[in-house]
Amino acid sequence: MGDHHTIEDEREKAGFWFEEDVLPGLKVKMILKEISFNGESKFQQVQIIKTVFGKTLVTDGKTQSAESDEKIYHESLVVPAMLKHGSPKRVFIGGGGELATARECLRFPSVEEVVMVDIDEVVVNICKEHLPTWGDGCWEDPRLNLIIGDAYSNFESIGGKFDVVIMDISDPIEAGPGIALYTKEFYDMVASKLSPGGVFVTQSGSGDVHNFDDCMTAINRTCREVFDCVAPYTSSVPSFGGNWGFNMAWNSKDGEEKEEELKSWKTCLDINDRIKSTSHHDYSFYDGETHLGMFNPAKQLRRGMEKEERVITRDNPVFMY
Amino acid sequence: MGDHHTIEDEREKAGFWFEEDVLPGLKVKMILKEISFNGESKFQQVQIIKTVFGKTLVTDGKTQSAESDEKIYHESLVVPAMLKHGSPKRVFIGGGGELATARECLRFPSVEEVVMVDIDEVVVNICKEHLPTWGDGCWEDPRLNLIIGDAYSNFESIGGKFDVVIMDISDPIEAGPGIALYTKEFYDMVASKLSPGGVFVTQSGSGDVHNFDDCMTAINRTCREVFDCVAPYTSSVPSFGGNWGFNMAWNSKDGEEKEEELKSWKTCLDINDRIKSTSHHDYSFYDGETHLGMFNPAKQLRRGMEKEERVITRDNPVFMY
Amino acid sequence: MGDHHTIEDEREKAGFWFEEDVLPGLKVKMILKEISFNGESKFQQVQIIKTVFGKTLVTDGKTQSAESDEKIYHESLVVPAMLKHGSPKRVFIGGGGELATARECLRFPSVEEVVMVDIDEVVVNICKEHLPTWGDGCWEDPRLNLIIGDAYSNFESIGGKFDVVIMDISDPIEAGPGIALYTKEFYDMVASKLSPGGVFVTQSGSGDVHNFDDCMTAINRTCREVFDCVAPYTSSVPSFGGNWGFNMAWNSKDGEEKEEELKSWKTCLDINDRIKSTSHHDYSFYDGETHLGMFNPAKQLRRGMEKEERVITRDNPVFMY
Amino acid sequence: MGDHHTIEDEREKAGFWFEEDVLPGLKVKMILKEISFNGESKFQQVQIIKTVFGKTLVTDGKTQSAESDEKIYHESLVVPAMLKHGSPKRVFIGGGGELATARECLRFPSVEEVVMVDIDEVVVNICKEHLPTWGDGCWEDPRLNLIIGDAYSNFESIGGKFDVVIMDISDPIEAGPGIALYTKEFYDMVASKLSPGGVFVTQSGSGDVHNFDDCMTAINRTCREVFDCVAPYTSSVPSFGGNWGFNMAWNSKDGEEKEEELKSWKTCLDINDRIKSTSHHDYSFYDGETHLGMFNPAKQLRRGMEKEERVITRDNPVFMY
Structure with a gap:
């Protein structure tokens, strides 16, 4: 199944992205490597994804915290x-x-x-x-x-x-x-x-x-x-x-x-x-x-x-x- | 966990997208609702995702076939x-x-x-x-x-x-x-x-x-x-x-x-x-x-x-x- | 100023895009080579742009007709x-x-x-x-x-x-x-x-x-x-x-x-x-x-x-x- | 032709964007309000555009400096x-x-x-x-x-x-x-x-x-x-x-x-x-x-x-x- 580096390179080719609003007219766009969890609670959408910032908790479309920082x-x-x-x-x-x-x-x-x-x-x-x-x-x-x-x-x-x-x-x-x-x-x-x-x-x-x-x-x-x-x-x-x-x-x-x-x-x-x-x-x-x-x-x-x-x-x- | 309609609406807010090249300078961009499988074979990247076209087989970043058509x-x-x-x-x-x-x-x-x-x-x-x-x-x-x-x-x-x-x-x-x-x-x-x-x-x-x-x-x-x-x-x-x-x-x-x-x-x-x-x-x-x-x-x-x-x-x- | 081909290649690098909604969750994304006119009338936004489809009339964000077709x-x-x-x-x-x-x-x-x-x-x-x-x-x-x-x-x-x-x-x-x-x-x-x-x-x-x-x-x-x-x-x-x-x-x-x-x-x-x-x-x-x-x-x-x-x-x- | 606020709102609808690479797998995506100059010199592509950051000099697809900062x-x-x-x-x-x-x-x-x-x-x-x-x-x-x-x-x-x-x-x-x-x-x-x-x-x-x-x-x-x-x-x-x-x-x-x-x-x-x-x-x-x-x-x-x-x-x- 190849090494880590290869997988990430290929994923970029695959074109999965997470676009997040920063302010009106400004977004950050990150390669989406993985959706590990994808559900919703009583209060919000909840996802665990993996991007260029590593594993990331997303609620209602907003990054809550990411592995890298x-x-x-x-x-x-x-x-x-x-x-x-x-x-x-x-x-x-x-x-x-x-x-x-x-x-x-x-x-x-x-x-x-x-x-x-x-x-x-x-x-x-x-x-x-x-x-x-x-x-x-x-x-x-x-x-x-x-x-x-x-x-x-x-x-x-x-x-x-x-x-x-x-x-x-x-x-x-x-x-x-x-x-x-x-x-x-x-x-x-x-x-x-x-x-x-x-x-x-x-x-x-x-x-x-x-x-x-x-x-x-x-x-x-x-x-x-x-x-x-x-x-x-x-x-x-x-x-x-x-x-x-x-x-x-x-x-x-x-x-x-x-x-x-x-x-x-x-x-x-x-x-x-x-x-x-x-x-x-x-x-x-x-x-x-x-x-x-x-x-x-x-x-x-x-x-x-x-x-x-x-x-x-x-x-x-x-x-x- | 809410009904189907609500989940899809919310997912659009979450901003996961699949961008696929059609030709140089032209892409199609689809809401990515799910990544059900994400791996690679000896020959290619292989993913099963869900988009506006339903479940879709993607290899090396190209749609191979989709549920809706x-x-x-x-x-x-x-x-x-x-x-x-x-x-x-x-x-x-x-x-x-x-x-x-x-x-x-x-x-x-x-x-x-x-x-x-x-x-x-x-x-x-x-x-x-x-x-x-x-x-x-x-x-x-x-x-x-x-x-x-x-x-x-x-x-x-x-x-x-x-x-x-x-x-x-x-x-x-x-x-x-x-x-x-x-x-x-x-x-x-x-x-x-x-x-x-x-x-x-x-x-x-x-x-x-x-x-x-x-x-x-x-x-x-x-x-x-x-x-x-x-x-x-x-x-x-x-x-x-x-x-x-x-x-x-x-x-x-x-x-x-x-x-x-x-x-x-x-x-x-x-x-x-x-x-x-x-x-x-x-x-x-x-x-x-x-x-x-x-x-x-x-x-x-x-x-x-x-x-x-x-x-x-x-x-x-x-x-x- | 280089030939036509070079300019278009470079423009792709520059990353200007026109994203147009097709239906909820589906967009078409075209390289934007030029905005020749950018105004509004009493009724709508009006733009003349150039994309992969050639010169294009856009009103209120929707392609009205394009040179290529x-x-x-x-x-x-x-x-x-x-x-x-x-x-x-x-x-x-x-x-x-x-x-x-x-x-x-x-x-x-x-x-x-x-x-x-x-x-x-x-x-x-x-x-x-x-x-x-x-x-x-x-x-x-x-x-x-x-x-x-x-x-x-x-x-x-x-x-x-x-x-x-x-x-x-x-x-x-x-x-x-x-x-x-x-x-x-x-x-x-x-x-x-x-x-x-x-x-x-x-x-x-x-x-x-x-x-x-x-x-x-x-x-x-x-x-x-x-x-x-x-x-x-x-x-x-x-x-x-x-x-x-x-x-x-x-x-x-x-x-x-x-x-x-x-x-x-x-x-x-x-x-x-x-x-x-x-x-x-x-x-x-x-x-x-x-x-x-x-x-x-x-x-x-x-x-x-x-x-x-x-x-x-x-x-x-x-x-x- | 309406006031400044209205024009900007409408432009967002029109869907013109400038996508700029930050690093592999990470882009910033800005509403593109205007392309005031679009040419190339002997050395590089040169554009003057207007985004959420105001007027901006772009060379070879990279922001060089922007009005707001x-x-x-x-x-x-x-x-x-x-x-x-x-x-x-x-x-x-x-x-x-x-x-x-x-x-x-x-x-x-x-x-x-x-x-x-x-x-x-x-x-x-x-x-x-x-x-x-x-x-x-x-x-x-x-x-x-x-x-x-x-x-x-x-x-x-x-x-x-x-x-x-x-x-x-x-x-x-x-x-x-x-x-x-x-x-x-x-x-x-x-x-x-x-x-x-x-x-x-x-x-x-x-x-x-x-x-x-x-x-x-x-x-x-x-x-x-x-x-x-x-x-x-x-x-x-x-x-x-x-x-x-x-x-x-x-x-x-x-x-x-x-x-x-x-x-x-x-x-x-x-x-x-x-x-x-x-x-x-x-x-x-x-x-x-x-x-x-x-x-x-x-x-x-x-x-x-x-x-x-x-x-x-x-x-x-x-x-x-």
């Missing part, structure tokens, strides 16, 4: 917030069906409990089966409390405080289930459930110069209504079509200057030491220099944040393409 | 030649891996033996498993003598004469295994192995006005070197990208005028009676009126045949795109 | 109806902005007046400028009475009878201007304005086996409500994506049998003589054999006509994709 | 090197046909002469006409010495030293004219022609994690053979398909530690002050924070640089896709 995305989402806190014990994850967000949290020995709430059991099970390296067996870690259900209501009803709250959900699209999880109302609740020194982080859609104002700036603006310090940051995740956006937020300790605290985080030079004293993991993507690159986004993005006036609420939602 | 192709290839002969007993099929060509031959009660030689056992087996309605169980008919091997050398070595010889092989592409089966040398051998009243037919590539001269006219010209009567004809097979070409050829009986015989076949008005007295099958596509449509191709095609000067030989092969 | 389309639409009548003096054309339909009518020396009504002056002028061989100067023929306006109301108000009425308008799409021109109400008016022996013909959308029932069968069924004899027919027009459908209709003369008259037209063997004694033109596509091919469509199409129950009226319109 | 690319290429030097008087530009690289150099009042050598006069003239904001009239600045010719031989023969040498040429592709400009031989010559404190910078192809090792790492490795200090850096240029790579290089002054000098540049915190005291321009993209983001690339890229062993020479060239 899932570590960039998941390390970017999880590790800075964990290091900012320093010694997180209890973590909440909204979404995260691929289980890779939980994997990154559970690397930290300080962590005693990860509460993860994902709405779609089909996705979770398909990822365990088809993308086992994403979760890396973390579903057997007794510290993981995996709840299938609505993240909003489960977060609302669960008792106790959290040191880190991580939102790893789909972009806010019209009629999407996650729309409430991008509102000021939700962030107010997050703030009330963070322990002192607690940190919130949310994936925030595209961070590219031509569409960061689809939702990244609005999420940033909404966080600033609730939190003292909000650090927008980006990482390049090619399978998502370019730079990807995140917002990390916290309330400053008494007596500290917000501006100073934000600045010291953006130019923080002891990230490598922090890693050594906490997770002690040799990350694929994240380290001290990467940190500087991530947390110092380009001028256009910072100007976009400054100019943004939209505060997302239940009555004034914001939708992505 | 395989009957148009296979009836067009087989039935006219069988009816022209009238009461065929022994039939040879070169290629025909989907087993649908054999199916059509074996519908004729007069047939005592069908010798079918296909080079690719993987294709034959995959079609039995994934496209069972193509062969429709004909592989269990004891009249079928299925040989896996090279059609040229097997045809050469097999004893006896044939009433109908049918070539159902891939288009002549450079380095393709079938190239020798489109040469004057092969057609000379066919003529020598046809019984009196015997008929030869070969699929002949595209019959569309913009590319019938890729190979259809050259095959026609080559047949005319060997046979008295050559009837080029076309059928519309949408999954192949438009009109498809065939050439049917025979040597006239003593005393008959070639021109008259050809013309009487092209305007033959008793096809429905012939069907009733032979296969007695209610075809999807082929009947008396369809016959007139098929065997009276447009003026451009006929002019193309007249002007064609290429005779295909081993030393002067013709290649398609 | 416009003669197939226009000869198919016009010539059979003109020959059926035999000696047409007054002809009405609805639509026909490219002026090629008028060109074919005016080739007949018997013609004294062609009344052509097209709604879009921009299209007419752009075609004169960019596609001059389509109209071939016929706009200077004093027999052409070109009216810019609505075909329905102009046809209604114009006095006198017509020997041939030809509808060369866009497919019936929702909100398209031509929707009323595909209704029983319009056909009733046509019948009342045809002179004895008069013939009506309309382009009828795709005639391919997978979508002839989008509108071709419904137009056929509607014509049968109004006319004694309706002959559906098809021609292969590759730039339209495959076989294209037409319906030709007339009321039989007293005493003739409808079935017999239809059949004699479908198997008519003196087309070449009719051409010689009327237009005396050496057509690219149409002649006696082509006639047999066109008017004897495949069994599926004929079955589709028989089964069709939709009669198109203003209250029950039919829309294409 | 040309400033990101050109500021990234030019400004850091100019600031590193501090007060450049004489600058050499290899390539730079769009004239935007010259524009950025000439913003610095210290500059007395910019020698720019581009091979393709057609590109230079087309850009002046169709992309006038790129050059912004700088071609009338008497300090610009624009030479049409081969960059290698012109650089070789020109007398005197340069403070900054900037290579703004196409990626090294097989048979491309610029291949010699990416070799150690050329960099040796550059080093010999730099004045004390002089800085060299070259665009270096994709800086994305999945293909930065196509050539960015090899260019980095080759620079390190010739220069003491080499700073690889990236900027996100969406119209190029993601992160774009650059290498900036210089020889350290006597007595300075190379490692220290590199590190102090990567974490340089006085960029905003340097801008104020030199060009004093309010850049779209580049400022102090952007500098930190650019010069601290992700861990994978840095590891890729460390592992790279390919030194590009005339005898061992490296080619991109």
Whole structure:
């Protein structure tokens, strides 16, 4: 049956493609090498495919994460917030069906409990089966409390405080289930459930110069209504079509200057030491220099944040393409 | 998991496509609903997919036959030649891996033996498993003598004469295994192995006005070197990208005028009676009126045949795109 | 600047494409060599482009006619109806902005007046400028009475009878201007304005086996409500994506049998003589054999006509994709 | 003719697309709104088109620069090197046909002469006409010495030293004219022609994690053979398909530690002050924070640089896709 290289070459000849919308008038087009799973859950279309980015989870026609760069995305989402806190014990994850967000949290020995709430059991099970390296067996870690259900209501009803709250959900699209999880109302609740020194982080859609104002700036603006310090940051995740956006937020300790605290985080030079004293993991993507690159986004993005006036609420939602 | 309609709608959103070359600068692009099989044999890439044309066999990136119109192709290839002969007993099929060509031959009660030689056992087996309605169980008919091997050398070595010889092989592409089966040398051998009243037919590539001269006219010209009567004809097979070409050829009986015989076949008005007295099958596509449509191709095609000067030989092969 | 061949090769490298929808889940994709005109009229987007099919008029994203096969389309639409009548003096054309339909009518020396009504002056002028061989100067023929306006109301108000009425308008799409021109109400008016022996013909959308029932069968069924004899027919027009459908209709003369008259037209063997004694033109596509091919469509199409129950009226319109 | 918004919406319906290869099996697909120029020079295909990224120069099917982000690319290429030097008087530009690289150099009042050598006069003239904001009239600045010719031989023969040498040429592709400009031989010559404190910078192809090792790492490795200090850096240029790579290089002054000098540049915190005291321009993209983001690339890229062993020479060239 020939070697790997030959098969891939031939497949290109066969002309199977996955075309994914980036924004109106812009698509990314990838050779489709395989459709390993092709079904639908109560909530969405679910596929496991293989492209030039390796194995990929696709829901409703959108890449959720891909083998070649899932570590960039998941390390970017999880590790800075964990290091900012320093010694997180209890973590909440909204979404995260691929289980890779939980994997990154559970690397930290300080962590005693990860509460993860994902709405779609089909996705979770398909990822365990088809993308086992994403979760890396973390579903057997007794510290993981995996709840299938609505993240909003489960977060609302669960008792106790959290040191880190991580939102790893789909972009806010019209009629999407996650729309409430991008509102000021939700962030107010997050703030009330963070322990002192607690940190919130949310994936925030595209961070590219031509569409960061689809939702990244609005999420940033909404966080600033609730939190003292909000650090927008980006990482390049090619399978998502370019730079990807995140917002990390916290309330400053008494007596500290917000501006100073934000600045010291953006130019923080002891990230490598922090890693050594906490997770002690040799990350694929994240380290001290990467940190500087991530947390110092380009001028256009910072100007976009400054100019943004939209505060997302239940009555004034914001939708992505 | 929702109904059929919903799944197809959603799949379009997902953006999986099969792009197939028609000619340089022209492609057909079909929604790819499924990849049921994805492998390679010793000879070629082999896939079973599902598109807007239904289940489809694809080899080396080219549609071989599709659920929605395989009957148009296979009836067009087989039935006219069988009816022209009238009461065929022994039939040879070169290629025909989907087993649908054999199916059509074996519908004729007069047939005592069908010798079918296909080079690719993987294709034959995959079609039995994934496209069972193509062969429709004909592989269990004891009249079928299925040989896996090279059609040229097997045809050469097999004893006896044939009433109908049918070539159902891939288009002549450079380095393709079938190239020798489109040469004057092969057609000379066919003529020598046809019984009196015997008929030869070969699929002949595209019959569309913009590319019938890729190979259809050259095959026609080559047949005319060997046979008295050559009837080029076309059928519309949408999954192949438009009109498809065939050439049917025979040597006239003593005393008959070639021109008259050809013309009487092209305007033959008793096809429905012939069907009733032979296969007695209610075809999807082929009947008396369809016959007139098929065997009276447009003026451009006929002019193309007249002007064609290429005779295909081993030393002067013709290649398609 | 290199020769023609080199430029085309390079352009393929440049990757400009025109993707055109055929039906949901099926597109044709053509190399786009040039955009010569790119504007919009009051009614539609209008472009003149160059593809593998040569210069092409595109309105609202749909190919209207292309250099490589416009003669197939226009000869198919016009010539059979003109020959059926035999000696047409007054002809009405609805639509026909490219002026090629008028060109074919005016080739007949018997013609004294062609009344052509097209709604879009921009299209007419752009075609004169960019596609001059389509109209071939016929706009200077004093027999052409070109009216810019609505075909329905102009046809209604114009006095006198017509020997041939030809509808060369866009497919019936929702909100398209031509929707009323595909209704029983319009056909009733046509019948009342045809002179004895008069013939009506309309382009009828795709005639391919997978979508002839989008509108071709419904137009056929509607014509049968109004006319004694309706002959559906098809021609292969590759730039339209495959076989294209037409319906030709007339009321039989007293005493003739409808079935017999239809059949004699479908198997008519003196087309070449009719051409010689009327237009005396050496057509690219149409002649006696082509006639047999066109008017004897495949069994599926004929079955589709028989089964069709939709009669198109203003209250029950039919829309294409 | 409707407003801008309507036209763009309709154009999407029309289905004109520009598909550009990123790497084998990955394409970017953009709505093509306009082809303003479509020709070829002695060296390459040249087009000016309009896409979702605005007006775009395309040569041989590759985006060269686009309205929406040309400033990101050109500021990234030019400004850091100019600031590193501090007060450049004489600058050499290899390539730079769009004239935007010259524009950025000439913003610095210290500059007395910019020698720019581009091979393709057609590109230079087309850009002046169709992309006038790129050059912004700088071609009338008497300090610009624009030479049409081969960059290698012109650089070789020109007398005197340069403070900054900037290579703004196409990626090294097989048979491309610029291949010699990416070799150690050329960099040796550059080093010999730099004045004390002089800085060299070259665009270096994709800086994305999945293909930065196509050539960015090899260019980095080759620079390190010739220069003491080499700073690889990236900027996100969406119209190029993601992160774009650059290498900036210089020889350290006597007595300075190379490692220290590199590190102090990567974490340089006085960029905003340097801008104020030199060009004093309010850049779209580049400022102090952007500098930190650019010069601290992700861990994978840095590891890729460390592992790279390919030194590009005339005898061992490296080619991109």
